Amino acid sequence: IAKGSFYKFYESKEMAFFAVLESIHSELYGVADQALRRNGGLPTSERAAEAVLAVCRRLSDTGDMAFIEHDAKLLLQRLPEGVKKEHYHDDETHIRQLLEKYDLMPRRGASLAAATVRGLILTVSHKEQIGELYPQVLEALVYGACRELFE
Known part of the structure; x- marks a missing residue:
């Protein structure tokens, strides 16, 4: 599109990339939400594990993790404070919302659960x-962590 047309939709390049980042985050939480809903009959630890695995698989399949890790931090530094305060919520906020929505009570607290989920997602x-055994390693880590958090 022409440069003039671009600025009809976004104030700056940073705002365009921020829209992409928000879209990725919304999609990932949607993936987790669907997995939690779909696996309602499973024990809590398995249900949580399936949600984390679904998010990790999505990040792995799309390549969005590279954008999140490498570009998002710089992008967030360049956004106006007002935009960040109005639109940006940290992962813990969203993870807590999902835990509450599905009445999942981690036995050692939501903060530890959120930090653990972030750590597991970083394996992507x-x-x-990690190599060819990555899928098995990821499952072992996720299921083990979720048993520790929820059983």
Whole structure:
């Protein structure tokens, strides 16, 4: 599109990329929400594990993790404070909302659960270093963590 047309929709490049980042986050929480809803009959730890695995698989399949890790931090630094305060919510807020929505009570607290989920999701960045056993390693880590958090 022409440069003039671009600025009819977005104030700056940063705002356009911020819209992309918000879209990715919304999609990921939608993936987790669907997994939690779809697996309602499973024990809590397995249900939570399936949601985390669904998000990790989506990040792995789309390549969005590279954007989140490398570009989002710089992008957020360049956004006006007012925009960040109005639109940006940290992952813990969204994870807590999902836990509450599905009445999932981690036995060691929502903050630890949110931090653990973030840590598990970061394994997507190391898929190549882990190698061909990555899917099995991811499942072992996720299921083990969710048993610790919810059983």
